[in-house]
Amino acid sequence: MLSKYFQRRGQQYVCGHNIKEFDMPYICRRMIVQGLPLPAPLQIYGKKPWELHHFLDTMTLWKFGDYKAYTSLKLLCGLFGIPTPKDDIDGSQVGRSYWEDGDLDRIEVYCKKDVFATAQVLLRFMLEDPLALIFESADA
Template identity: 35%
Template sequence: MAMPVSWKKRLKNLLFIDIKTVAGAPSYDELDERIRQQWSQKISYFQNEEHWSVAKWYDNRASYYAEYGKIVCIGIGGLYWDEEENVFLKVKTLANDDEEALLGEFINIIEKYPPSELVLCAHNGKEFDYPYLCRRMLVHQHQLPATLRLSGRKPWDIPHQDVLEMWRFGDSRHFVPLDLLAAVLNLPIKPLELTGDQTSLVYYQKQGMAKVREYARSSIVTLVQVYLRLLGAPLVKDQHITRLE
């Protein structure tokens, strides 16, 4: 089924992204003393939830926070159409142990788009991916690209999209993992092999950058199909998905 022109126009400059984050250091003991003290203080508020040591809390949760974690991989996806109006998806990943270089590469990509036209889309992007990217860019003294200069803007003035927000329907307390959302919507997609809290372990203890990249690629495919289903648009056929490095 051909996609209506209205859908194509809406999706033309939409870039799907998914960041994969890990703890900023291989272990709590390898942290800078100031950061280690701050982490211990932060976790003191949560230790009653799990009987974990401060070090285990770091291994399992540091990647969630831009102040204690870092980005090692960014999945990117874009839609395009052939002459017969069939929709295709191209997925690629940026990965680098050097976060500063990784973010620079990502900035170069998004700055190729007119900032007034580019729209990003992620799952929980407004509370995780977008602010995390901005914070880590500033840590490395990168100038924020125009499309990510979000500080001080009203929520309704931010053009970027978020499939979790679409699913919430105004219920800001409701959180649903991307994989669960795909299952609830009965999408013909394989379950994701990792979860966010496993990424750091795979990266540091199993030297698993290749697995992290595959996780990012799979996440983008799931993200795109969930987004299209929520719009009521046709899904991308599996044979029309190109997975690049």
């Protein structure tokens, strides 16, 4: 179903929730700190969030031009009847789960659920059918 979106040359996107204001700047900063070159799509320094056309941000989509509001992925999931990925831990707890608990399996399940929920939200915006996915982990 989604393969039609990935077969368009030059029209590939990175999708996430709040990626324009958090994920992409964070990834770029970490790459610079680690001495890694930024690939062309990540050379975004000096650009405004609304100038990043190859990033699909579900939070930006939900704002509909309202730049003063923050809407969580958990809230959008609730509005659309999508299972929240924040039912066990949320992003603010990942560091503790790694550094204090060493629980990589828990982080893996959280990340998979987060990606899946974001894809489901994006599909709702596109008026597409939801994905069917069964997680292999018993914790999911």
